[in-house]
Amino acid sequence: MYLYNAHTHIFTTKCIPENFLGKGLIRIISIPLINKLMLKLLRQILPSESDFLSKYANFLAIGSNKNQDAVYQDLVNSYDDACRFVVLTLDMDHMGAGRAEVNYNTQLYEVLQLKLKYMQQMLPFVSVDPRRGNAQELLNLVKLYIEEYGFTGIKLYPALGFYPFDPNLDLVHQYAEANEIPLMTHCTKAGVYYKGDTLSEQQIWPKNLDGVQLPENDHSDSTHMKNRDFKNFFTDPDNYRQVLSKYPKLKICIAHYGGSTEIERFLGRGKKKKQINELGNFYKKTRDLLEDTNFPNVYTDVSYTLAANSIFPELIADIQNPVLRDNILFGTDYFMTIIEKNERQLVSDFRAAIDPKDFSQIANTNVKSYLNSTFFKA
Amino acid sequence: MFDLPVLDFTISIVFVFFLFSLFAAALLELVNTVRKRRARILRDALDKVMNDPQNKNFAELIYNHPIIEASRKDPDSLPSYISAENFATALIAVITEQGRQVKIGMNVTNTAQEVKSDTTPPGTPIEQFRAGLKTLEPSSFQQLMVSLSQFVNDLGQLEKKLITWYNGYMDRVSGWFKRKSHKILMLLSAVVVIGCYVDFFHLASEFWNNDKLRTQIVQSAVATVENGQKPNDPTQLNNIQGQQVTNIDSLKSEIRNRYNAAEEVYDDIMKKNLPVGWKVAGKKWCWDDGCLYTWESKNGFFGELWNKIKLFFNHIGGVILNLLALLISILAISRGAPFWFDTLNKLVNLRSSGKKPQVAPEK
Numbered sequence: 010m011y012l013y014n015a016h017t018h019i020f021t022t023k024c025i026p027e028n029f030l031g032k033g034l035i036r037i038i039s040i041p042l043i044n045k046l047m048l049k050l051l052r053q054i055l056p057s058e059s060d061f062l063s064k065y066a067n068f069l070a071i072g073s074n075k076n077q078d079a080v081y082q083d084l085v086n087s088y089d090d091a092c093r094f095v096v097l098t099l100d101m102d103h104m105g106a107g108r109a110e111v112n113y114n115t116q117l118y119e120v121l122q123l124k125l126k127y128m129q130q131m132l133p134f135v136s137v138d139p140r141r142g143n144a145q146e147l148l149n150l151v152k153l154y155i156e157e158y159g160f161t162g163i164k165l166y167p168a169l170g171f172y173p174f175d176p177n178l179d180l181v182h183q184y185a186e187a188n189e190i191p192l193m194t195h196c197t198k199a200g201v202y203y204k205g206d207t208l209s210e211q212q213i214w215p216k217n218l219d220g221v222q223l224p225e226n227d228h229s230d231s232t233h234m235k236n237r238d239f240k241n242f243f244t245d246p247d248n249y250r251q252v253l254s255k256y257p258k259l260k261i262c263i264a265h266y267g268g269s270t271e272i273e274r275f276l277g278r279g280k281k282k283k284q285i286n287e288l289g290n291f292y293k294k295t296r297d298l299l300e301d302t303n304f305p306n307v308y309t310d311v312s313y314t315l316a317a318n319s320i321f322p323e324l325i326a327d328i329q330n331p332v333l334r335d336n337i338l339f340g341t342d343y344f345m346t347i348i349e350k351n352e353r354q355l356v357s358d359f360r361a362a363i364d365p366k367d368f369s370q371i372a373n374t375n376v377k378s379y380l381n382s383t384f385f386k387a
Numbered sequence: 388m389f390d391l392p393v394l395d396f397t398i399s400i401v402f403v404f405f406l407f408s409l410f411a412a413a414l415l416e417l418v419n420t421v422r423k424r425r426a427r428i429l430r431d432a433l434d435k436v437m438n439d440p441q442n443k444n445f446a447e448l449i450y451n452h453p454i455i456e457a458s459r460k461d462p463d464s465l466p467s468y469i470s471a472e473n474f475a476t477a478l479i480a481v482i483t484e485q486g487r488q489v490k491i492g493m494n495v496t497n498t499a500q501e502v503k504s505d506t507t508p509p510g511t512p513i514e515q516f517r518a519g520l521k522t523l524e525p526s527s528f529q530q531l532m533v534s535l536s537q538f539v540n541d542l543g544q545l546e547k548k549l550i551t552w553y554n555g556y557m558d559r560v561s562g563w564f565k566r567k568s569h570k571i572l573m574l575l576s577a578v579v580v581i582g583c584y585v586d587f588f589h590l591a592s593e594f595w596n597n598d599k600l601r602t603q604i605v606q607s608a609v610a611t612v613e614n615g616q617k618p619n620d621p622t623q624l625n626n627i628q629g630q631q632v633t634n635i636d637s638l639k640s641e642i643r644n645r646y647n648a649a650e651e652v653y654d655d656i657m658k659k660n661l662p663v664g665w666k667v668a669g670k671k672w673c674w675d676d677g678c679l680y681t682w683e684s685k686n687g688f689f690g691e692l693w694n695k696i697k698l699f700f701n702h703i704g705g706v707i708l709n710l711l712a713l714l715i716s717i718l719a720i721s722r723g724a725p726f727w728f729d730t731l732n733k734l735v736n737l738r739s740s741g742k743k744p745q746v747a748p749e750k
C-alpha cells in the first residue's frame with residue numbers, strides 16, 4: 010500500500026523569475042558557497058534550529074539545488090515508506106516578474122525527464138495559466154501532458170494573477186470534468202502572488218464569460234490595492250462556485266484547507282489582524298464547498314496547514330467528520346514547508362497525532378480516488 | 388649608450404607601476420575567483436541568446452548535458468570554460484532530442500504506468516536534428532538555428548558552423564568581460580594606491596633625487612625583465628589558468644591560493660623599500676601650521692574640525708596636488724600588469740644597448 014503525498018513542489022530558485030526577489034538576491038542565494046556559509050553562520054549564531062532565519066536558510070539551501078532532480082531526491086529521502094508524490098509544476102512566466110533562468114517550458118521538460126526516471130513514484134501535474142494562450146492552446150498543452158506524457162493532473166495558481174473562471178480555462182475545465190482529471194489549486198491568503206505593476210481588464214474582472222454566472226460587481230474600485238491584497242480576489246474559494254456551477258462534477262482540490270491562520274481565526278483564536286481585503290474566512294468557504302452536495306468532487310488537502318500543531322485537533326475532527334472524511338487529502342507542500350519544519354519532522358509530528366486509520370484514509374484511499382481518471386489508475 | 392639618468396628614472400617609475408599593477412591584478416584574480424565571474428558571464432551570455440521565452444532555455448539544457456556536466460564534478464558549480472566543440476556537440480544533441488516522441492500510459496492491466504513508445508524521427512543525423520528544430524516555436528533563437536543549419540549537408544558541417552558562431556560570440560563576450568573587468572580593476576587600483584599610499588609626485592622626486600635608490604630599483608627592474616614572464620591578464624575571459632573550480636573544497640583552496648598569491652606579490656613589493664606607504668602620506672598631508680593627517684582630540688571635536696577645514700582651504704593647492712598624485716597612480720596602475728611589463732621590457736632593452744628586444748612570451 011502506497012502512501013500518497015498529494016502536494017509537493019520541486020522547482021528550484023532558477024525557476025523563479027528574476028524580479029521576484031530581485032535578480033541580485035537570487036544570484037546571491039544561488040551561489041552554493043554563500044548559501045552554505047550562511048547556513049553555517051546562522052546555525053552558529055542562532056540559538057536553536059526552530060528559529061525562523063535558520064529555517065529560511067534551509068529553504069534556500071533546498072531551493073538553490075542545481076536541478077529539480079536533486080530537490081526531488083531530497084523529498085524522497087525524507088520518507089521510509091513506499092511513497093508516491095504528486096509533483097506540482099508552476100507556470101511563473103506570467104506573474105509580472107520578468108523571465109526566469111528556467112522558464113516554464115524548460116521546467117516542464119525537466120519534469121518530463123524525471124517522470125521517465127521515476128515512472129511509478131512521481132505523479133506530476135501540469136500547471137496552466139490562462140495568459141499562456143487561448144482556450145484551445147491551453148487544452149492542447151494539457152492534453153499533451155496528460156495523454157502523451159503521463160502527467161496525472163492539472164495545477165492552477167490563481168494568485169499569480171488570474172481568476173479560475175477565466176474563459177481561457179473553459180475548455181480545460183470541460184476536458185478535466187469529462188475525464189475525471191484532478192485539478193489542484195492553491196487557495197490561501199499567503200504565498201507568492203502577481204507582481205506586475207498594472208492590472209489588465211481580465212484581472213479586474215474577466216469578460217466574455219460564456220455561460221458562467223458571475224456576480225455583478227467587478228473589482229474596478231479596488232485597483233488601488235496593493236498586489237498582496239488584491240490577489241485575494243484571485244484566490245477566493247468562492248471563485249470556484251462559478252466554475253462548478255458550469256462543471257459540477259469537476260474534481261478539484263482547494264488546497265491548504267484555507268490555511269492554519271484562517272482556521273485559527275475561524276475558531277476565534279487567531280490574532281485579530283486588520284485586513285483590507287477580508288473576503289470572509291477561507292477555511293469556512295472551503296469547508297462549505299466540501300459540504301455542498303451539488304459538488305461531490307471538491308477536495309481539500311492539509312498541505313502546509315499541517316505544519317501548525319495547534320490546529321491538529323480541529324483538523325483531525327474534520328477528517329473524522331463523515332461529511333468531509335472522503336474529501337480531505339494528505340499532502341505536505343514540500344519544500345515550502347521547510348521554513349516551518351523539515352519534511353521528515355513535519356510528517357512524523359502529524360502521524361503521531363492522527364489515528365493510523367484516519368491517516369490511511371487521507372494518504373491513500375482519498376488520494377487514489379482523487380487521482381484516478383480516464384488516463385490514470387492509482 | 389642610453390645609460391642616462393632620465394632613462395633610469397623612467398624605468399624606476401614604470402617598474403613601480405608594474406609592481407603595483409601586479410598586485411591589483413592578483414586582487415582582481417581573487418575577485419574573479421570568489422565571484423566566479425568567468426563562469427557567471429559565460430552562463431549569462433549563453434542565457435542571453437538561448438533562454439528562449441517561446442521555447443526552452445537551451446543554455447540550461449546544454450549545461451545539464453553529460454558532456455558539459457562532466458566538466459563540473461560538483462553539481463553546484465558552473466563551468467568557467469566550455470570549448471566550442473563541446474558546445475556544438477551538446478547543442479546538436481539537445482535540439483535533436485526535441486524531436487524525440489515519448490508516450491506514457493497505463494499498462495494493459497491498468498496497474499502501472501509505462502513507456503508506450505519512445506521514438507526518434509527516422510533519417511540521417513542531420514535530418515533528425517532538423518526534425519528536432521521543427522518542433523520549436525518561432526523565436527530569435529529558433530531563427531538563428533535555422534539559418535545556421537540551412538545549407539549544411541551533414542552534422543560535421545553543422546558542427547563547424549556552430550563552432551564558428553560560438554567562437555565569434557565568445558569574442559564579443561570577452562569584450563564584455565574585459566570592459567567590466569577594467570571597471571573593477573580601476574576600483575582595485577584605487578584600493579591599492581590608497582592602501583599602500585602610492586604618491587606619484589613623491590615617487591618621482593625620490594627617484595630623481597636619490598641616485599642610490601634609483602640604481603637599486605633599476606637593477607631590480609632589469610632582473611625582473613630578464614627572469615620574468617609576461618604576467619597573465621585577469622581581464623581576459625580565456626585566461627583561466629586551468630583553475631577548473633569543481634567543488635566547494637577546491638573553490639575554497641582556489642580562493643586561498645589566490646589570496647596567497649596576492650599576499651606574495653604584496654610582500655615582494657614591500658621588500659623593495661619603495662618610497663611608498665603611509666609614512667609618505669604623513670609627510671604629504673602636513674604643513675607648518677598643522678597636519679590634515681592627524682586628529683588632535685584635545686581641541687574638542689568641533690574645534691579640531693574647524694582647524695582641519697581652515698588647514699584644508701589654506702593649503703587647497705597642496706591638497707589638490709596630493710589628490711592628483713594619487714589619481715595619476717590609480718590611472719597608471721589600472722592600465723594593467725601586461726602593459727607595464729611590455730613597457731618595462733622595451734625600456735630595459737633600450738638601456739642595455741645592442742641587446743635585441745626580448746619578445747614577451749605569448750600566453
Ligand SMILES: [Zn+2]
Pocket residue numbers: 016018195342345
Ligand atoms: Zn503548494
